[in-house]
Amino acid sequence: MSPTPRPRPSSGAAPRVVVVGAGAAGSLTALHLARAARARATALEVELLDPAPRWARGVAFGTDDEEHLLNVPAAQMSVLGDDPGHFVAWLEQHGRPSEAQPHAFVPRRRWAAYLDACLSAEAGTAAETVRVRHRHLRATALTRTDAEPGREGRAWTVRAGAEDVAADAVVLATGAPADQVDWAPASLRASPFLVVDPWAPGALDVVRRDRSGPADVLVVGSGLTMLDVTLTVVGDGARPDRRVLATSRRGRVPHTHRRRPALPVVPDVSTWDADLDAVLAAATAHLRGVEADTGDWRPGADGLRHRVTVLWDRLGEEDRHRFLDEHQGAWNVLRHRAAPVPGEVLEGLLATDRVEVRAVRVQDAEPLPHGGLRVRLDDGTTHDVGWVVNATGGGGDVRRSPDALLRDLLRDRAGLRLAEPATRGLGVRTVEGRLRDSDGTTDAPVWTLGSLRRGELLESTAIPEIRSQAQALAGAVLDEVAPLPRRLEDGRWVGGHHPVARPRDLLGLPLSTTAEAAATYNAGLERVLRLQSGGESLIAEAVALDPDLAVGHAALALLGHEGGAEVDVSAALAAARSALARRGDERERSFVAVVGARVGDASAGTRAGAAALTRHVSLHPRDALAVSAAVPTIAFSGVTDLQREAWELVEGLAPAYGDHWWYHSLLAFTRQDQGRLEEAGLLAESALACEPASGHAVHALTHVFYETGEHEAGLAWLDGWIGRSGRDADHRAHFSWHAALHELTTGDLEAVRRRYCRELAPPTTTGMRLLVDAVSLLWRWELTTAAWPGSEDQALPSVESALAEVDPALLARPGTPFGAVHAAVALAAAGRHDRLDRLRRRCRDDGDPVLSGVVAPLCEALAHQGAGRYGQAADLLLDLLPRLVLVGGSAAQREVVEEALLLCLARSGRPERAATLLDRRLDRRPSALDVRRLASLRRVAPAPAPGR
Numbered sequence: 050m051s052p053t054p055r056p057r058p059s060s061g062a063a064p065r066v067v068v069v070g071a072g073a074a075g076s077l078t079a080l081h082l083a084r085a086a087r088a089r090a091t092a093l094e095v096e097l098l099d100p101a102p103r104w105a106r107g108v109a110f111g112t113d114d115e116e117h118l119l120n121v122p123a124a125q126m127s128v129l130g131d132d133p134g135h136f137v138a139w140l141e142q143h144g145r146p147s148e149a150q151p152h153a154f155v156p157r158r159r160w161a162a163y164l165d166a167c168l169s170a171e172a173g174t175a176a177e178t179v180r181v182r183h184r185h186l187r188a189t190a191l192t193r194t195d196a197e198p199g200r201e202g203r204a205w206t207v208r209a210g211a212e213d214v215a216a217d218a219v220v221l222a223t224g225a226p227a228d229q230v231d232w233a234p235a236s237l238r239a240s241p242f243l244v245v246d247p248w249a250p251g252a253l254d255v256v257r258r259d260r261s262g263p264a265d266v267l268v269v270g271s272g273l274t275m276l277d278v279t280l281t282v283v284g285d286g287a288r289p290d291r292r293v294l295a296t297s298r299r300g301r302v303p304h305t306h307r308r309r310p311a312l313p314v315v316p317d318v319s320t321w322d323a324d325l326d327a328v329l330a331a332a333t334a335h336l337r338g339v340e341a342d343t344g345d346w347r348p349g350a351d352g353l354r355h356r357v358t359v360l361w362d363r364l365g366e367e368d369r370h371r372f373l374d375e376h377q378g379a380w381n382v383l384r385h386r387a388a389p390v391p392g393e394v395l396e397g398l399l400a401t402d403r404v405e406v407r408a409v410r411v412q413d414a415e416p417l418p419h420g421g422l423r424v425r426l427d428d429g430t431t432h433d434v435g436w437v438v439n440a441t442g443g444g445g446d447v448r449r450s451p452d453a454l455l456r457d458l459l460r461d462r463a464g465l466r467l468a469e470p471a472t473r474g475l476g477v478r479t480v481e482g483r484l485r486d487s488d489g490t491t492d493a494p495v496w497t498l499g500s501l502r503r504g505e506l507l508e509s510t511a512i513p514e515i516r517s518q519a520q521a522l523a524g525a526v527l528d529e530v531a532p533l534p535r536r537l538e539d540g541r542w543v544g545g546h547h548p549v550a551r552p553r554d555l556l557g558l559p560l561s562t563t564a565e566a567a568a569t570y571n572a573g574l575e576r577v578l579r580l581q582s583g584g585e586s587l588i589a590e591a592v593a594l595d596p597d598l599a600v601g602h603a604a605l606a607l608l609g610h611e612g613g614a615e616v617d618v619s620a621a622l623a624a625a626r627s628a629l630a631r632r633g634d635e636r637e638r639s640f641v642a643v644v645g646a647r648v649g650d651a652s653a654g655t656r657a658g659a660a661a662l663t664r665h666v667s668l669h670p671r672d673a674l675a676v677s678a679a680v681p682t683i684a685f686s687g688v689t690d691l692q693r694e695a696w697e698l699v700e701g702l703a704p705a706y707g708d709h710w711w712y713h714s715l716l717a718f719t720r721q722d723q724g725r726l727e728e729a730g731l732l733a734e735s736a737l738a739c740e741p742a743s744g745h746a747v748h749a750l751t752h753v754f755y756e757t758g759e760h761e762a763g764l765a766w767l768d769g770w771i772g773r774s775g776r777d778a779d780h781r782a783h784f785s786w787h788a789a790l791h792e793l794t795t796g797d798l799e800a801v802r803r804r805y806c807r808e809l810a811p812p813t814t815t816g817m818r819l820l821v822d823a824v825s826l827l828w829r830w831e832l833t834t835a836a837w838p839g840s841e842d843q844a845l846p847s848v849e850s851a852l853a854e855v856d857p858a859l860l861a862r863p864g865t866p867f868g869a870v871h872a873a874v875a876l877a878a879a880g881r882h883d884r885l886d887r888l889r890r891r892c893r894d895d896g897d898p899v900l901s902g903v904v905a906p907l908c909e910a911l912a913h914q915g916a917g918r919y920g921q922a923a924d925l926l927l928d929l930l931p932r933l934v935l936v937g938g939s940a941a942q943r944e945v946v947e948e949a950l951l952l953c954l955a956r957s958g959r960p961e962r963a964a965t966l967l968d969r970r971l972d973r974r975p976s977a978l979d980v981r982r983l984a985s986l987r988r989v990a991p992a993p994a995p996g997r
C-alpha cells in the first residue's frame with residue numbers, strides 16, 4: 050500500500066519558511082536556505098521578519114564604530130564552510146589592503162556589509178526558484194492553523210504586528226534575550242543616566258558627546274562589551290578628562306589574541322570522566338601541557354573550545370549549574386579574547402589609569418543636581434559619574450524574556466508548551482536545532498540556532514558555529530517542507546518523510562543488513578574515514594554478523610587492494626558478489642561492480658575501474674568509501690592521475706557534504722595540491738576542530754607546513770598530534786616520513802637517522818609503505834650526503850636491507866605509475882640496474898601513456914646516474930620533470946626525482962643550473978639545508994660571462 054502523504058501547501062504554492070530575526074543568525078539561515086534550495090532546484094519562499102532597517106546587522110554587527118573589531122580572524126569568518134577564504138577574497142575587492150589578510154581582525158561593520166552582499170547576491174542568483182524578502186515586522190506569536198475548520202494551505206501562522214504570516218516552517222534567529230539589569234538597584238533603574246542597551250542606535254553617542262555632568266563613566270561588566278563601550282566613550286569626540294570605572298564580580302578583563310594565532314591543540318576527551326571536577330582537572334592539565342610545549346596556553350584553550358559541547362553534553366544538570374555559578378567567568382576570559390589592537394589600547398588605558406577595573410557591585414545611586422549620578426559600591430566607596438552603562442552582555446533567562454514570541458512559545462496551550470527552557474533558561478531545548486516541546490516531541494516545524502541553543506551546547510554564539518548550524522538547519526527544513534522524491538527500494542518506501550526500515554551508513558546511505566551489523570560496519574567505516582587502524586577488522590566483524598552484507602565484503606576487498614590491508618581480496622570480492630545475489634539495492638550493486646573493476650589485474654581492468662568509479666561517485670556522491678578510493682590523500686592510486694580531473698571531482702562534491710569534517714579534510718588536501726595553502730590550512734583546522742583524529746586533515750596540514758617552510762613548527766605540531774589524537778592512526782609510517790622530511794630540510798641528519806630506525810625501518814613498515822616512505826627516504830639521504838660536503842659521517846642503514854623486505858612483485862609489476870616511480874627509485878638506490886632495465890622495458894611497452902612517457906625515461910635517467918653518466922641523466926630528468934605531475938602523489942613525494950636532478954647537475958659540471966633550481970625552491974619555502982647547498986654550489990660555479 051502506498052504511504053499516506055504529509056500535508057503540503059495549497060496547490061502550486063512554493064513552501065514558505067519564516068525566519069524570525071534578520072541579524073547574523075537569521076541572514077545566514079536565509080542564505081543557506083536559498084543555496085540549498087537552488088542546489089535542489091526546489092521552489093522556496095524565505096521571509097525574514099525583523100523591524101530592523103536592514104538585514105545582516107543585528108546587535109553584534111550593527112555598530113558603525115570602526116574601533117569595534119571582530120574578535121575572530123577574518124579567515125574564520127567566511128559565510129561558506131567549504132570556502133574559508135571567501136571573506137578574505139571579498140575584502141580584497143571591497144576592503145582596505147591591510148584588512149585582506151587571513152589573520153586580520155577587521156571592523157565588525159565590514160563583516161555586516163559582507164554578509165549583506167552575500168545574501169543579496171544569493172537572493173539574486175536563486176531568484177528563478179527562491180524568493181527572499183525582508184519584512185519590517187516584529188513577530189509576537191505562533192499558532193497552528195491547519196487543524197482549524199475551513200482552513201487550507203500552510204499549517205502555521207506567525208503573528209507579526211497586525212499581520213498574520215502563513216508558514217510551512219519557522220526558524221527562530223532572534224539572538225539571546227537581553228539581560229534585565231537585575232544587578233541595578235531600583236534607584237538606578239529609574240535613572241535616565243543608565244544605558245540599559247549600549248547597542249541601541251545612538252545610545253553611546255549621547256554618552257560620548259555629553260559634557261554637562263561628571264566626566265567619568267561607570268561600566269558594569271568587564272568583558273568584551275566593556276571594551277567596546279570604553280573605546281567609544283573615550284574615543285574621538287569624547288571629553289579628554291574622561292575616565293572609565295568598570296566593575297564585575299571578579300574584576301577580570303579580556304585576554305588578547307596574538308596577532309598571528311597558532312593552530313588549536315584539540316584534546317582527546319574520550320577518556321575524560323563525566324564529572325565536573327574531573328573535567329576541570331583534565332582541562333587544566335591540557336592547558337598546562339600545551340603551554341609547556343608551545344609557550345602559550347591559547348592554542349590549548351582554542352582546542353578545548355572545540356570539545357566543550359561534547360563535555361557539556363556529558364554533565365548532569367547539577368554539575369552544569371555549578372559550572373555556570375563557579376567557573377563560567379574564568380572560562381569566558383580564556384575563550385572570548387579581544388582583537389590585538391583594541392586589547393593593546395585597553396592595556397595602555399589601564400596603565401595610565403584612564404580605565405580602572407574593580408571587583409565590586411553597585412549598591413545604590415542618587416541623582417546629582419546638574420546631571421549624572423552618585424553611585425555607591427559595596428566596598429563603601431562613592432563615585433560621581435555622568436553615566437552608568439550596562440555591559441553585562443546578552444544571554445538572559447528565556448523564562449524572564451520580554452520578547453513576546455518567546456513568551457508565546459513557552460506558554461501553556463492546553464497542557465502543551467511548544468518550547469521548553471534549557472539549562473538555567475539559557476535558550477530552549479531542541480533535537481539538533483528543532484524545538485522540543487513539553488511532551489519531549491518535535492512535532493512543530495520550528496527550529497532555532499545560535500544563542501538560543503546555549504543551554505544545550507554552552508558555546509553557540511560565534512559565527513563559525515552559527516554558520517554550521519545554519520547550513521545543517523537549511524537541509525533539515527527543506528527535508529521537512531520540500532522532501533526529495535520518494536523511491537521504492539526492496540519493497541520499502543525511502544526518501545521524503547516516509548519511514549525507512551533499513552539502517553544507514555554514516556553518511557545516510559541505506560544498508561541492506563541488520564541493525565547490529567550496520568552499527569559494527571559504521572564503526573569500521575568511521576575508523577577508515579579518520580585514517581585510523583582497525584577499520585577493516587570491524588568491517589570483517591560486520592560481515593561475520595551478516596554474511597549477506599555485500600558492501601562490507603566489497604569494502605574489505607577495496608581496502609586490501611587500495612590500502613594494503615591484510616585481506617584476501619579475491620575471496621572478499623567473490624563473497625560480495627554472492628551476497629548481492631540474495632540482497633542489495635542499486636547503490637550497493639554499483640559499489641560492488643566498481644570494486645570488481647578496480648581490482649582487475651590487467652591495466653585495462655584498472656582503467657575500466659576508474660571509469661566505473663567516476664560514474665558511481667557521480668550517482669552516489671555521499672558514498673564516502675568510494676570517494677576515498679577515487680581521490681585518496683594517502684594511497685597509491687586514484688580515479689585519475691590528472692590533477693585537474695581529481696580537483697574537479699572533489700569540488701563537485703561540495704553540495705553533497707556541506708560542512709562535514711571528512712569532506713573538509715579532503716578539500717583541504719585538494720587546496721594544498723592547488724597551491725592554495727592558506728585555504729588548505731584553514732579547512733584542515735576546521736576539520737580537526739570537529740574531528741581531531743582526521744588523518745586526511747592532518748596530512749593536508751602537514752603538507753602546508755612543509756610547503757610554507759615552517760619546518761620546526763610543523764615538526765612540533767605533527768609529533769604532538771601523533772602523541773595525542775593520532776596514537777592509533779593508520780599510515781603512521783607516512784606521517785613519520787613527513788616528520789623526517791622536516792628534519793632533513795633543517796639539516797638535522799641525526800634526528801632523521803633516529804626516526805628511521807624507530808618508526809620507518811622494517812618490520813615496523815611493510816608493503817608499499819615501505820617502498821614509498823622508508824626506501825625513498827633512504828635514497829634522499831644518500832643523495833644528500835653524496836652531493837653536499839659535511840654530512841659524510843652520518844650514515845643510515847643501506848637501501849639493500851630495506852629492499853630485501855619488499856615484495857618482488859611491487860618492484861617488477863607495480864600497479865600504478867606512482868608505484869612504478871618508487872619502484873624505479875628503489876632499484877636505482879640499491880644499484881639493481883638489471884631489474885631497473887626490465888622495469889623500463891615493461892613501462893615502455895605498456896599501453897599506459899604515463900608509464901611509457903614518464904616512468905620509462907625516468908628509469909633510463911636513473912640508470913645513467915647509477916653508471917656515472919650524470920650529463921645524460923640530467924638531460925633526461927630536465928625533460929621529464931614538468932611531466933612528472935602525471936604520476937600522481939604529492940609535490941613533496943615527487944621531490945625525490947628533483948633531488949636526483951640536483952645531484953646530476955652538480956656532478957656534470959652545471960652547478961649554475963642546480964643553483965637556479967635551488968633558488969626557485971627557496972623562493973617557495975625556507976630550508977637550511979638548501980641554503981647550505983646553494984652556498985656550496987656558488988663556490989664552485991663559474992663566474993658569468995661579461996654582459997650576462
